[in-house]
Amino acid sequence: MKPLASHHAFSILLAAVLAVALLLVISIATPFGLSAYVANTVGQLAAFAVLALSLDLIWGYLGILSLGHGLFFGIGGYVVAMHLLKHSWQVTGKVPDFMQFMGWSEFPFYWAGFGFFPYALLVAVAVTLLISGVFGYVSFRSRVGGVYFAIITQALVYVAMLLMFRNDTGFGGNNGMTGFAVVFGWPIELKSVVIAMSAVSVLVLGMILLGCRLLLESRFGILMIATRDDEVRLRTLGYETLRLKLVVWCLSALIAALAGMLYVPQVGIINPRLLSPELSLEIAVWVAIGGRGHLIGAVIGAVLVNAVKFWLSAAAPELWPFILSGLIVLVVLVFPNGLVDLAKLKLVRPMGAKRLSSETTELH
């Protein structure tokens, strides 16, 4: 049972997210408010926060750690990049860089229809569901969990990265895809368009936050926590946890793909490095630092870590790995529940310590 304080904290966070969205909307319509640069940064942070929420949903509330969530983020990103390139070509007639590089004058056949956004969206959903569904079913069916599952997800994202590095696949190869000129018929570099994309990202973050909250408070959410805490106990009470885990896993993958669809138009580029194991590991770090098993924790962790990263990558890029590692050590040793511990000023035993040990086979 969550204490009342956490309800308050959630409401405050949701209100803050909506306030930022409102500020962005004001900035679109009037000369007041945020600059395009700041708005763009805020929008990217919001996309990362959505990504962190997707991982927190399965790691924090279902006890399944994925170190390959960059895969689904990448699927969303690649599909939206294909849409933007095709759409830009339709409007401006400019042939994408990667095709010029390959010496192609026509799009590969599987690019057909991508200029139409609903179709691209459908493809993103279908591919995400297919990959997460098949992988999740096979893994959960054979009761693969814990560290083994995490390692396989990591391998999966690595394989995807290697595939995308190939230039002949028609997805941009090692240079990736860039040069998006038009989004929904609007010039993508126009200030109001930049701010509008940011506003959409922040609004989506608010919606995902609220949706996750409603899910977790439902009967289904209670069963998620029960699965996390003692899956065998829940199964022997008559609950088929396979189906439950599969549904949440696929939902989490979809949210990660959505984050990728928000992120790529705002950074203006996608390349295979989005699928590098480092990014996937970093998502887990954001959630761990913010406090897994808390929606607020995931959002704050993602925003804080990435804000520091943005700032440092300009000021002192060589310091970043040390700061990130330092934060991880601090979280593991002192604040097992991340910043949420700091907020409570209570250094409790990590809830995960028991969970991790209970993942090893029990012999009664």
Added chain:
Amino acid sequence: MGVALLVDTVTVEFGSFRAVDALSLAVDFGEVRAVIGPNGAGKTTLLDVVSGITRPKQGRVIFDNATDITRASEAAIALAGVRRKFQKPSIFEGLSVHQHIVIGTQGGLRRSLAQGALVERVDEVLDVVGLADLAHRSASELAHGQKQWLEIGMVLASNPRLLMLDEPVAGLTEEETERTVALVRRLKRSDRAIVVVEHDMDFVDRIADRVTVLHEGRTLFEGSMANARADERVVDVYLGR
């Protein structure tokens, strides 16, 4: 009513170790059966086989005269009417007492009870296990004995036809043990079989109709507790120690 649980020449092996060795056992409806024996005799493994957690190498498990549950999933076995309390109190640290009982009552992803019936049954169970005052506390805040009772509440909430309790009074105070005796007697019904694994012989003496003594994965003795105490082999391997 007939045979609630029939274990038919079941063998379980962990590597080269034979935990249960061609064991056969029949428990009738209306009966409280205690399964006792030294550590490593195969008591918990037997319960694991019945609840579907461990697959036997050989043999069959038949529930309610006709249903073969040997290869069924844990959830399917539970939905057939089998519930089991684990040796180590197994509860959900992140949920409240009330939420536990709701999970135990509802049983299965599909809702089996209407809201009104559910609320009524949950309140009833909370009363039975004496946790009504703590209903909205987090289960992680409970004392050891209360956690035992919470798990018992969770498994009895669905009115199981076969109830298996693995060491229900381990670590309980004398007063709590007393209440558990009363509870088990109260749970005894003509359409329910109760299997209890326990090391506390006074407790077993007070609740069990019959006892089965296991030793090295096999049945050493079956009969009344009084006869078990008199049996030389039982005294030798277990009670005399």
